[in-house]
Amino acid sequence: DQQVKQNSPSLSVQEGRISILNCDYTNSMFDYFLWYKKYPAEGPTFLISISSIKDKNEDGRFTVFLNKSAKHLSLHIVPSQPGDSAVYFCAASDTGANSKLTFGKGITLSVRP
């Protein structure tokens, strides 16, 4: 059973426009959420995170929004650039001392020049 769901496998946007990547989770114990970015033939790299005590975290062009009541988070990229084309993984963890990250299946973002 997928506890972290990225239901859209791919997204294509025009350069300069906004990219919105969505993620849903089912485990109410999750209290920390992250986005990782992955280029082909490379490992995922950390992009941005958010704690459950916040509903928004911003880092440059990247903003993550968290809606705890809906168990939903989203990653906004503004403006989108061709170099943003990659697979984006949503991940979550809970407060346990031995907590681990649970990843979604990923979304492939293509930014068209």
Next chain:
Amino acid sequence: DAGVIQSPRHEVTEMGQEVTLRCKPISGHNSLFWYRQTMMRGLELLIYFNNNVPIDDSGMPEDRFSAKMPNASFSTLKIQPSEPRDSAVYFCASSRQLRTDTQYFGPGTRLTVL
């Protein structure tokens, strides 16, 4: 820092053969994770270690899979015997602490079992 190092980068083997994947975590990192990426299941956590001790191996699919971490700078993931359905990209990641926000991933090993 060289980052997380994995070897080999590519492995092609025949069904029934033993496969050993290797990982060197970032120096000073206390936690190490093995993941598998497939189209069907995405990125799955197989097992993770803290201070060289296995904490949770519930993600290991079968007894054919085993992992060791004999010291702080080296870990192996072994599949014996390998099967075609084991074909995937296997990632190793490390972090300073178990409960930390950033895991640093290696480049992965692409395993193909014929």
